Amino acid sequence: MNDILPNTNAAGGRSTEALLSPREIARRLSLSRREFLRGATGAALGSALSGASPFMYGEGTRRKRKAIVITFGGGARDQETFAPQGQENIPHLLNELAPQSSFFTHVTNQGILGHYVATASLATGVYETLNNFAAVPPDHPTVFEYFRKDLRRPASDAWVVAPSNGFNRIGESDCRSYGTGLGATVILPKHLLKAASSGSGLNLDHLLLDNYENPLYTPTLEGGEFELSQLNRILRLSVDDFMAHARTLSSPDELSVYIARRLMQQEAPSLLWITMHDMDIAHSGAYSLYIEGIRRTDRLCGELWKAVQSEPEYKDNTTLFILPDFGRDADYDAGGNGFQHHRTGDAASRTTWMMALGQGVRGGVIYDQPMQSIDLVPSLGALMGFSPELAQGKPIKELS
Amino acid sequence: MQPSHLKPEDFARYPPEARGLVVAHLDAIRQLPLSFLPNLLREAIDYDFKFPAERSAIERELAVIGSLPPAERDDWFHDFAEIALSPGLERLDWVNQPARFGEQESAYLWTTHQQDAFREAAMQYGARLLAAAPPSPPSVPRLGIAVIGQGVEAYDQPLFRDLRAHGTYFSHLNPENGLQILLTAAGERAKTYPAPYGHWYVDGGEAAEHSALLTCVSYKALGGARAALLKNMQAEIRRPGMGPEELRTHLAELKPADLGMENAGDPVLERFQLKILTEGSGTQIFSTTFAQWSAREALRRAQPVTLLVRFAPRQRQRPMSELLSDSGAKPELDLMGSLVDGEMGAYYHWINQQRLPGASQSVFLAWFEDHPEAVVVSPSLPHGVESTSPIDLGKLLHLALS
Numbered sequence: 001m002n003d004i005l006p007n008t009n010a011a012g013g014r015s016t017e018a019l020l021s022p023r024e025i026a027r028r029l030s031l032s033r034r035e036f037l038r039g040a041t042g043a044a045l046g047s048a049l050s051g052a053s054p055f056m057y058g059e060g061t062r063r064k065r066k067a068i069v070i071t072f073g074g075g076a077r078d079q080e081t082f083a084p085q086g087q088e089n090i091p092h093l094l095n096e097l098a099p100q101s102s103f104f105t106h107v108t109n110q111g112i113l114g115h116y117v118a119t120a121s122l123a124t125g126v127y128e129t130l131n132n133f134a135a136v137p138p139d140h141p142t143v144f145e146y147f148r149k150d151l152r153r154p155a156s157d158a159w160v161v162a163p164s165n166g167f168n169r170i171g172e173s174d175c176r177s178y179g180t181g182l183g184a185t186v187i188l189p190k191h192l193l194k195a196a197s198s199g200s201g202l203n204l205d206h207l208l209l210d211n212y213e214n215p216l217y218t219p220t221l222e223g224g225e226f227e228l229s230q231l232n233r234i235l236r237l238s239v240d241d242f243m244a245h246a247r248t249l250s251s252p253d254e255l256s257v258y259i260a261r262r263l264m265q266q267e268a269p270s271l272l273w274i275t276m277h278d279m280d281i282a283h284s285g286a287y288s289l290y291i292e293g294i295r296r297t298d299r300l301c302g303e304l305w306k307a308v309q310s311e312p313e314y315k316d317n318t319t320l321f322i323l324p325d326f327g328r329d330a331d332y333d334a335g336g337n338g339f340q341h342h343r344t345g346d347a348a349s350r351t352t353w354m355m356a357l358g359q360g361v362r363g364g365v366i367y368d369q370p371m372q373s374i375d376l377v378p379s380l381g382a383l384m385g386f387s388p389e390l391a392q393g394k395p396i397k398e399l400s
Numbered sequence: 401m402q403p404s405h406l407k408p409e410d411f412a413r414y415p416p417e418a419r420g421l422v423v424a425h426l427d428a429i430r431q432l433p434l435s436f437l438p439n440l441l442r443e444a445i446d447y448d449f450k451f452p453a454e455r456s457a458i459e460r461e462l463a464v465i466g467s468l469p470p471a472e473r474d475d476w477f478h479d480f481a482e483i484a485l486s487p488g489l490e491r492l493d494w495v496n497q498p499a500r501f502g503e504q505e506s507a508y509l510w511t512t513h514q515q516d517a518f519r520e521a522a523m524q525y526g527a528r529l530l531a532a533a534p535p536s537p538p539s540v541p542r543l544g545i546a547v548i549g550q551g552v553e554a555y556d557q558p559l560f561r562d563l564r565a566h567g568t569y570f571s572h573l574n575p576e577n578g579l580q581i582l583l584t585a586a587g588e589r590a591k592t593y594p595a596p597y598g599h600w601y602v603d604g605g606e607a608a609e610h611s612a613l614l615t616c617v618s619y620k621a622l623g624g625a626r627a628a629l630l631k632n633m634q635a636e637i638r639r640p641g642m643g644p645e646e647l648r649t650h651l652a653e654l655k656p657a658d659l660g661m662e663n664a665g666d667p668v669l670e671r672f673q674l675k676i677l678t679e680g681s682g683t684q685i686f687s688t689t690f691a692q693w694s695a696r697e698a699l700r701r702a703q704p705v706t707l708l709v710r711f712a713p714r715q716r717q718r719p720m721s722e723l724l725s726d727s728g729a730k731p732e733l734d735l736m737g738s739l740v741d742g743e744m745g746a747y748y749h750w751i752n753q754q755r756l757p758g759a760s761q762s763v764f765l766a767w768f769e770d771h772p773e774a775v776v777v778s779p780s781l782p783h784g785v786e787s788t789s790p791i792d793l794g795k796l797l798h799l800a801l802s
Contacts, residue, residue, distance in 0.1 A: 085561060112510045129511040133644045250719035281717075284682035285689030288740035289717055331748070334755055335519075337696060338748055340681065345515050 043103065046367035046398060065359065065384055066270045066318040068308065069376070070301060071122060073115035073163065074280030075324035075352050076294045077339060079331075082353070089294045092302030097322070097355060100363035102398060104354040109326040109373045113342045113349055116166045118325040118373075119275055123170060125377030125391025137169040140390050143377045144171055144184035147271050150386035158184035159269045161260045163252055163277040175390070184273065187263070189255040193246055195228040196239050235262045250296070253278040257300045261307050268313035271384070275325075276300065282328065285340050308358065319361055319383060321376065323354035356399060367398055401490070403437050404430050410495050418447035421458070428466035431473060434490065435483035435505065435518065436525075442498040449671040451597045453703040460533045476528060479521035483514055499652050503645065537758040538705045540593045541801065544753045544764040545582055546695075547710040548742030549771065550605065552735045560766055560775040562747040565784050567764070567777030574792040575770050579608060579710070581793045582767070586708045587611025597668070597702045604691035605712025615704070617673060617694050619687040619712065625659040626684050629677050632658065651678040672701070686714040688741035692748060699752040709749055710769070711742035739768075750777060763800045767793065776800045 080086040087094055111121045114132030121128045124140040144158040160171050168191075172183020231237045249255055253276040260274050279293030301322055308314045329336030330348035342349040354376070357363065360383070374393035381388045382395040408423045422429065422444050429437065443450075443458055450458070468476060486508055494501035509515040549555065560569060583601065590599035590613035599614050601607065606620040619626075636642055636650050656662050656670040659677070676697060682689035688711055695709045716734035746766040753762055760779060767774040774793070777783075778800040791799070 110513075114510075127513070284686055285680075285692060286682065286686050286714065286717070286737065286741050287744035288734070288737035291740065292737075331751060337693070338751075339744070345519050 043099065043364040043366050046102070046362075046365045064317045066268075066272075066314055067321065067380055067384060068272045068274070068304070068314075068318060069122075069321045069380075070304065070323075071119055071273075071275045072279060072297060072322075072324040073119060073275050073277040074282060074293075075327040075342065075349075076279055076297075077328050077330075077348060080291060080294055080339070089291060090298040092298045093322070093355070096302055097305060097357055101355045101357040101365075102361050102363070103366045104356075104371055104396070104398075105366060105368045106370045107323060107352050107354050107373055108350050108370060109352065110350065111374075113326050113345065115275075115277070115280065115325060116164075116170070119162075119167070120170055122323075122325060122373055122376055123273065124173065125374045125388050125393045127374060127392070133166065135166050135169050137172060137174040139174055141173045141175045141178040141388070142171065142183060143380055143388065144271060144273075145173060145175075145178060145182040146377070146381060146386045146388045146391075147384060148182045148184075149179060151384070153270065155181075155185060156267050157269050158271040159263055159267070160184045160186045160273045160275075161256050161263070162186060162188055162275045163190060163256060164188065167275065178390070184271070187259055189259045190252050192228055192231065192242070192259075193255065196231075196243050196246075235259070235266050237262060251278045251293075253293075253296060253300055257304060260304065264307060264311050264314060268311070271380075274304075282339050283341060285337070287339060290339055305357070317359050319356060319358040321354065321356050321380075323373065323376070324352045325373070326350060327352045361399070365398075371396055401495070403432050403434055406430050406495070413496050414445055415448040418445050421447050421462070425462040425466055428462065428468075431470075431477075432465070433477050433481040433483070434494070435485055436477060436480040438494040438498040438501040438505070441495065442502055445498060446671070449668050451668060451672075451702040452595075453597075454701050457535070460535075461529060464529060464532045476525065479517065479524065483509070483518055483521070484512070500649050503648060507645075535757045537761075538703075538756075539595070540589070540705050542704075542753060542756060542758055542762040543586075543589065543706050543797075543801065544699075544749055544762070545586070545706075545708040546742070546746035546749045546764075546766040547579060547582065547708070547769050548746055548766065549735075549739040549768045550710065550712050551733070552739050552768075552771075555736070555739060555768070555771075559743060559768055559773055560746070562744075563750060563764075563766060563775045563777065564786075566750070567775050567783060568781040569786045570774045570776065570789075570791065570796065571772060571786060572788050572790045573767070573772040573774050573796065574790060575767075575772055576792065578767060578793045579769065582708060582765075582797070583608060583610045583614075585794070585797050586614060586706050589706045590614055593705060595705065598704050599706040600698050600702070600704045600708070602691055602694045602698065602707070602709045603712065604687040604710060604714070608710070614706075614708075615669065615702075617669075617676070617698075619690045622661075622673060622677065622690075625661050625673070625677060628659040629654075629684055654678055672697070686741075687712050688714045688738050688745060692741070692745035695745070695749045696752050699749075699756060703756055707749070707753070709745070711738060711745055713738040714741065765797065765800060 078086065081090050109118060111118060111127030112129065112132065117128050117130055117132045120130060120138040123142045124138045125143070126140040128138050128140065130136050130138065147153060148155070148158055160167070162170060168186050168188055171186040228239065231239060231242055245258060246255055249258065256274060256276060260272065263269060263272065276297050278296050279290055281293050282290035305320060308318050308320060326342060327349045328339050328342045329344045330346055331338040333344045333346045333348070336344040336346070372393055374391065375396050376393065377388045377391045378393050378395040379399045383399065406426060406429060408426060411419045411422050414422065422441070432440070440461070443454070447455060447458060465473070485505065489501065489505055489508060492501050492504065509518050586599060586601060587610060590611055594613070597615050601610050601614040601616045603618040605618070607616050607618040610616060632654070633647070636647055654674065656667070656674050659674065661670050661674060676683055676690065676694050680689065680693040683693050691709055691711045695707060698704060698707060713733035713735050714737070715731040716737070718731065750764045753759070753764060764777040765774060774796065776796060780802055781800060
């Protein structure tokens with residue numbers, strides 16, 4: 001047995017990692033994902049492929065195209081997901097979605113590692129520097145504004161479903177020079193739940209925690225969000241039905257996916273952005289709850305993809321993007337406490353992955369060249385035909 | 401204010417020993433860049449309430465800095481000096497509120513994309529300091545013990561997966577009187593190798609009977625302080641103008657007396673426990689997090705040669721459906737979840753122990769309480785193997801430490 005396992009002591013194992021540069025650690029992280037995915041799914045390495053981009057569409061096709069973006073607030077690390085010991089946590093991502101995806105193994109986030117500011121950066125294509133714990137709009141135009149302005153789309157065509165009050169301003173930027181009133185409508189399901197259960201006497205304090213990074217602070221809402229009165233008008237959902245369904249669900253992310261599916265049925269938006277946060281309970285330090293959150297998110301991603309296939313408005317014309325906003329601290333970084341936080345800025349906390357699948361995406365392919373999380377918006381622009389002129393990322397060439 | 405303008409009277413509000421320490425090294429301190437210095441003062445200001453290992457570390461660090469020739473000092477701190485700070489940060493009372501400065505500096509570094517440069521500078525500085533003044537190895541090989549899974553009757557998944565590659569997995573232990581054996585062994589070590597704060601027992605529930613020579617921290621014993629803290633936080637949150645940064649500053653300024661903790665007559669340990677509750681995320685709510693974070697902080701700060709941590713069941717996280725049905729039921733315990741938490745907590749205990757001097761001689765034992773499963777990492781035992789030999793915990797400890 002000793003001949004099989006490397007017989008290194010702990011200090012040796014740690015110092016090996018400590019000697020590597022952050023760039024090398026990040027490269028190894030993505031290599032480990034690639035090797036695992038390739039073994040598990042039989043996917044091909046993207047660099048080995050040649051030929052034209054899969055996105056060879058005329059304007060007519062683009063008009064019908066829809067895109068759904070799912071982000072995870074609170075990344076899941078390799079060892080809890082794509083590494084061999086983590087695979088049991090992600091059966092849907094691994095066995096159902098990855099085989100039909102273009103999988104990007106090396107996505108880095110070079111911005112601020114807070115969930116609101118990082119998600120805002122994903123949505124603008126610029127590393128935003130706003131206060132992570134304040135309900136303020138991004139400084140740069142959002143993907144929703146580019147989409148609606150360039151393609152002359154109505155407000156009903158761009159939506160955000162987000163977990164906490166802090167996200168209520170993410171639909172539209174503060175960039176007045178770009179224009180106003182062009183953003184997405186933001187639905188905060190937990191905010192709706194609070195409003196719907198008002199006066200019921202239920203103690204939902206724990207459930208309604210705004211976020212896990214700073215669980216005691218809840219920003220005040222200020223415009224832009226979807227109100228309870230619109231449940232019936234837009235989602236064709238009475239408050240009673242909403243509450244009755246909420247009582248069957250186990251978490252805020254399940255509620256978000258329920259609302260997203262309702263939106264897909266009633267409004268069929270062409271650009272739908274959903275952020276999930278259950279796994280960020282890792283900040284409480286309970287590893288089992290973090291794993292539970294990953295497993296739930298994995299299941300919900302599978303359910304959303306099934307919903308895409310079952311909705312006529314979405315089937316065969318939808319591209320789905322799934323990506324964590326960033327990672328979490330490595331076990332061996334002395335500045336952090338492993339999975340619990342994302343405060344060190346180490347390679348594990350900055351390195352993550354992205355999965356794209358559906359219409360126009362080459363399936364079963366792995367790309368391991370580095371890209372940045374701010375490349376998402378330019379890639380969406382190339383896909384849907386709008387120009388994110390102030391975004392600082394670059395279109396991913398394998399998707400454009 | 402810039403560090404070069406510092407005068408002895410600027411430290412008048414420091415506790416007496418901290419003031420003496422800083423003033424004695426004032427010439428060296430004046431030469432340090434502002435991006436760095438408050439982080440050093442953050443440690444120094446609490447000198448009166450530090451563990452012996454921490455006090456030695458601060459003294460060593462100041463002595464090293466003071467001994468550097470000017471050119472070498474400039475080289476050591478060049479990257480810190482390159483960090484650009486805002487006028488607002490420079491105006492802060494960083495002498496008396498170094499922790500507050502540190503928080504605001506961190507936020508500023510993130511927003512100005514200087515976090516990576518600062519991190520790199522800090523890592524390089526740490527490596528240089530370690531090389532210039534390596535800490536002494538412990539007088540006796542360090543022993544870490546993690547006891548997990550209290551109350552779990554059966555578990556059919558493999559345990560200690562992360563640790564097994566580093567040690568020997570024992571699958572046929574005799575678990576009888578296991579906790580007693582381990583606590584007795586910890587007490588014996590405290591008697592044989594006496595050292596202030598050198599031997600610890602952390603319990604995520606109620607502490608079992610143990611030697612008075614062990615420094616003991618338990619979740620149950622801090623129940624009153626936890627309740628007082630949550631009440632205090634709720635009151636603060638309701639105050640107008642309260643935000644996350646203000647709340648953090650408020651928590652950092654709490655004293656043990658604010659939470660009714662000044663009973664044991666040990667101000668150093670009281671401060672430690674206060675910080676576990678006010679600085680640890682989740683330590684107020686989940687006993688498993690409390691145990692893990694307490695172990696981490698005890699190792700980082702006190703550097704004990706013996707640390708026994710026993711994880712106890714934490715409260716169950718209630719799903720949304722239950723919260724909405726308002727069953728009124730009291731929170732139950734999550735035995736299985738706590739076992740999984742404890743398994744990771746044991747792994748982190750070992751990692752944190754290995755960060756300390758003498759790592760190559762350190763011994764670590766993790767045991768599934770009342771069950772025949774344990775893993776032992778020891779220089780005297782092979783790695784990545786399983787032993788099916790029947791053995792009790794006393795003999796196993798003896799084997800590991802021999």
